[in-house]
Amino acid sequence: MPEIQGARLFADPAVKVETRADGVLVLDNPVSLEPYARCVGQYLEHWARVAPDRKFLQERGPTGEWTGVTYKVALGQVRRIAGWLLENHKRPDHPVCVLTDNTVEHGLLMLACMHVGIPYAALSPAYSLVSRDFAKLKNLIQRLDPEFIYVGGVQRFVPALEAIKGLHQANLIVSDADTPPESALRFSDLLTGSDGPAVEEAFLRVGPDTIGKILFTSGSTGYPKGVINTQRMMCASQQAKRQVWPLLLDNPPILLDWLPWNHTFGGNHNFNMVLANGGTLYIDGGKPLPGLFDQTVRNLRDIAPSLYLNVPRAFDMLLPVLRADAELRRHFFSNLQVIFYAAAALPQHLWDGLIELSRQELGHPVPMVTAWGSTETSPLATDCHYQADRSGVIGLPVPGVSIKLIPSGDKLEVRVKGPVITPGYFKQPEETAKVFDDEGYYRIGDAARFADPENPAAGLMFDGRVSEDFKLTTATWVSVGALRVKGIEMMAPAVQDIVVTGHDRDSVGFLIFPNAAVCRKLANLPEDASLEQVASHPAVLDHITRGMKALRDAGTGSSTFADRAMILTSPPAVDRGEITDKGYINQAAVLKARADLVDRLYKSDPDPLIIRL
Structure with missing residues (x-):
């Protein structure tokens, strides 16, 4: 197993394979999933006690400095916001909806909702800021019928807010940095809430089946589906991650991350991994897009992450910058334990290039790993918690997850079962019924193959979408x-x-x-x-x-x-x-x-x- 300064990074890869008479294979992790938190809020309560002054969420301030909240401050604000919501949220089943990008205010509001069992739903900012017809935004707002809508940087959202007028009954909440429209609330108004007995009582009522989030799929074949994310899903996922990444137990992660919280990669895998393990999340205002990636590079000059998690497009943009800038390269690798890619397959030349640079800088390769799943799996279903010999290996089932491989033509269709799986889609029972088989496995629609058919412990390789071939x-x-x-x-x-x-x-x-x-x-x-x-x-x-x-x-x-x-x-x-x-x-x-x-x-x-x- 890879080690850094004597500390083990990953658990040993292992898999149990059952071969059925009809050719179906069932893969399980032989290690049981250990007990996990009752709800995400328990992580915040824990770290506010254990490491109250440790930085939790950080972002660039108006003059360029890093600013944000410690765990103690975050818990205090989360509980006050939760108190305000309990007093003013009159329709319990109607979510608080967020249209804006990742910010400290957004993170606190998300945590406050989950702390007391109020559903939270973040929508892609692109539906408001890039779309020309606002069709997806209109559809989702009508379906959600939110109680409150939060928007930071409200001036950019004026056309979108005009487009959804009359489609909802929500009150608007804006950032303290905004000039609020008429009748809108400021974020600081929420901090006037009382952290009294009602908050504690509501927090204790939150259980594994409580809806934490509604996260939407990309909507490639129609309007996006709202995936119910329960507290069980998110907490089981983080416990499984801890078991396959023991490095998290002794090394609170330091992340610089832009991945949007309206998606499961950024919002569940990355955000919750920082929270569950008492780490620090620096919110990256950059993105892997022309003109915006310069901000990411600037941030990497300040922050030396312990884990760097990103999508292939970002690595494609980062690699030539690291090659050309020795000072940035030294800083980037100075604290780095793991490089993690996901959301799409990483082309081999990027894999090779990153390993080459880490060897050049450190004298040894930084492990290049990935995982696999979807919004419906919160998202961890398999994890490549070992150094594969090439890109594309998605690893093995994590503790608690069962993978069923069904022969389909010349491929193996993948289905998934376990506590990390969604109970279904928000207000879409027909869609929910379609995606589970008679054994309760979720039909994810992906295919996989063994990296080494003679050695199942070498892991699975992503083999495309069944419907795309x-x-x-x-x-x-x-x-x-x-x-x-x-x-x-x-x-x-x-x-x-x-x-x-x-x-x-x-x-x-x-x-x-x-x-x-x-x-x-x-x-x-x-x-x-x-x-x-x-x-x-x-x-x-x-x-x-x-x-x-x-x-x-x-x-x-x-x-x-x-x-x-x-x-x-x-x-x-x-x-x-x-x-x-x-x-x-x-x-x-x-x-x-x-x-x-x-x-x-x-x-x-x-x-x-x-x-x-």
Whole structure:
């Protein structure tokens, strides 16, 4: 097992495999899940006693300094906000809704709701700030019918708030830094609540089945579904994480993190991991987007995280910066125990690059690990709590979780059962009934395969979405997930993401979202060059063509490479569900929204924007 200064980082990998007569495999962790907290609020109460003056939530202040709350201050404010909510929240089953990004105020309000059993629901800020028609925002607000809506930076949300007028009865709460609209409350008004017996009584009533959060799926095939997250789910998930990551017990995590709390990765895995283990969360105002990533780099110059958890797109942007900046590189690795990627498969060249830099800086590789799950699994179902030999290994079931692998064509469909699984979808009983099988396993829709069929303890590998794979007219199956990752690797670093085409056609094609900054450098174009200029430049087309040829040469048949591609000249759209807040491209949504481009890709007429092998 990897160790740092004699301290063990991870538990030994182990799995128990049952093979049924019908070919179904059931995988369980042989280690039992130990008792876990009754509710998330117990973590806050504990650390406010044990480490009252330790920094808990921190953010950049108006003049650039880090500011926030300790565990003691956080508990005091959470209990006062909870007291105010108990007095003023008149419809118990109606959630408090948050539209804004991660902030200290947002975190305190979230914790206050969960402390006394009031449902909390955070919606993607993109539905308010990026969307043009506000369709998803309107739909979710109508379905939630919230009691209160909190917005920080209210001026940015004025068009969205106008769009939902008349669709709810909620009172508006704004940040203390805002000029409040008429009749709106300030966040500080909530701090006038009383931390009296009512708060303690409500806190003690919160149990494992109490709804803590309503988190929404990406809504790729319709409007997002509201996933009920109970206290049991979140606390069982954190206990399982502690058991497979014993480093958390002796090393309170230090995180610099931007991942949105309206998603399970940021809101459950990362936020709750800091809280459960008495760590410190520095809220990163940056994101892996052009113009915003500079803020992340600035923050990394201040904060040396002990764990760095992010999505592949962020690592794609971080790697060249670390290579070019020795001082930043030294600081980044100075306190780092683990690098963790999730939300999408990490291309191998990024994996290799990060390991190379850690060896260069420290003399040994920092473990590169991941986990797997979904909003419905809160999100921990498997964890790769060991150093795999390559990217893509999602690990083994965590304690308390059972994985069922069902033969489906040439793949193994994954289903999941355990205390980390949602009881269902908010006000959507029909959708709930569809996703559980007759043994109570959740049908997650993913496929997996063994990294080493002769050694199950080597873990599972993500094998794509069952619904994304398709057949060519030759009756050959195309494994979309694996081909996408391999294609990105072969065309790196010019490609940001790939959408795989070819359903019921003779060959595979690619719709390519370019890495615009890299392509402009390849083509020696100015920084403000349009995507149209990028997509048609000979240097870019040549780089993509060479990558496609390399993919073909490494392939084993027509399903393992693309013989045509188009570089897209418009970014993925939030309104059409093409991209999530975490930067993950939804294959099905892109194919539906850009069906005309798919048709164009397969026409025989000459087209200067289509690359053909």
